Amino acid sequence: MAFTTANTVEEFRRNLDDVQRRIDAAAMRAGRDPQSIRLQPVSKTVSxxxxxxAIAAGCTRLGENKVQEAKWKHAALLDTGVEWSIIGHLQRNKAxxxxxxxxxxxxxxxLRLAEALDRRLQAAGxxxxxxxxxxxxxxxxxxxxDPDDLPELLMSLRGLDSLNVRGLMTLAIFTDDQEAVRRCFQILRRLRDEMRDLDPELVGLGELSMGMSGDFETAIEEGADVVRVGQSIFGARPTPDSDYWPTAAH
Known part of the structure; x- marks a missing residue:
């Protein structure tokens, strides 16, 4: 998939408009309200x-995978009022x-990561x-x-008052097999529904954060409420996905 690099405010507006049109079309195909789907721009590697x-073009919240990168960007862009979402794996010592x-x-x-976050949040009020x-x-x-461990973790999170569970997130398998990608999204939606049946409060709003530049339309068709889109807005990254979506093996 080719991505158009944006540099100017106008170029960012065009890319954002294009992504929003694709979101709207995917939602309409699925019989969903396009307004119910939130676009989460992802600014990793971007200067x-x-x-x-991008902020001038309309981005009000940006996502980053690496906490250290997000930390310096937050400091550098404090004057803009932009909000930050951390969307990548987090070590407890970075809580x-x-x-x-x-x-x-x-x-x-x-649960250990959740407890580390809760302690820090409680201290920060x-x-x-x-x-x-x-x-x-x-x-x-x-x-x-693991999907089998999800109920136990969600039940344990109930005791951590500073964490507001909004829903579930997943990364689909990296493959050209679109049906394999779709199955990942279907599994997350099924798990959300099962947790709601078990206890509606376990998953909060029950939102599904799934889908990136290469597959967000499929994710929307399968129920995504938040799509995390980087390259379709900012352009192709100079580094491979493996640099920003580290695996447990790393």
């Missing part, structure tokens, strides 16, 4: 100057950094919206909780 133009500036965390995958990451592809190397 401060280009991010400022304090997320608590310091993030509005959302999309990759909660263990604030709360954090989180999505529980589930490994729907069955790849042993990929981060995310």
């Amino acid at each position: 401060e100057e280009r991010i400022r133009n 304090k950094d997320v608590v310091a500036f993030a509005s959302e965390f999309h990759a909660l995958d263990s 604030r709360s954090l919206d989180v999505y529980v990451q589930v490994n729907t592809s069955g790849e042993e190397s990929k981060y995310g909780i």
Whole structure:
């Protein structure tokens, strides 16, 4: 898939409009309200100057995989008022950094990490919206909780008052097999529905954070409420996905 690189405010507006048109079309195909789907722009590897133009074009919340990268961007762009979502794997010793500036965390995958975040949040007197990451592809190397362990983790999160569970998140398998990708999204939707049947409060709003530049239309067709889109807005990245979506094997 070819991605058009944006540098100017006008170029960012064009890319954002194009992505929004694709979101709307996918929602209409699925009989869904396009307004119910949130676009989460992802600015990893993008320079401060280009991010400022993206913000001027309408980006009000940006997503980053690496906490250290997000940390310096937050400091550099403090004057813009942009909000930050951390969407990549987090080590427990970086919990304090997320608590310091993030509005959302999309990759909660263990109780120990949840407890570390909760301690920091309690000390800071604030709360954090989180999505529980589930490994729907069955790849042993990929981060995310095993679907069978999801009920226990969600029940344990009830005791952590500073974490607001909004729903579930997944990364589809990296493959050209679109049906295999679609199955990952279907699994997450099924898990959300099963958790609601078990106890509606377990998954909060029950939102599904799934779909990236290469597959967000399929994700919307399968129920995505939040799509995390980077390259379709900013352009092709100079580094491979493996640099920004580390596996458990790493």
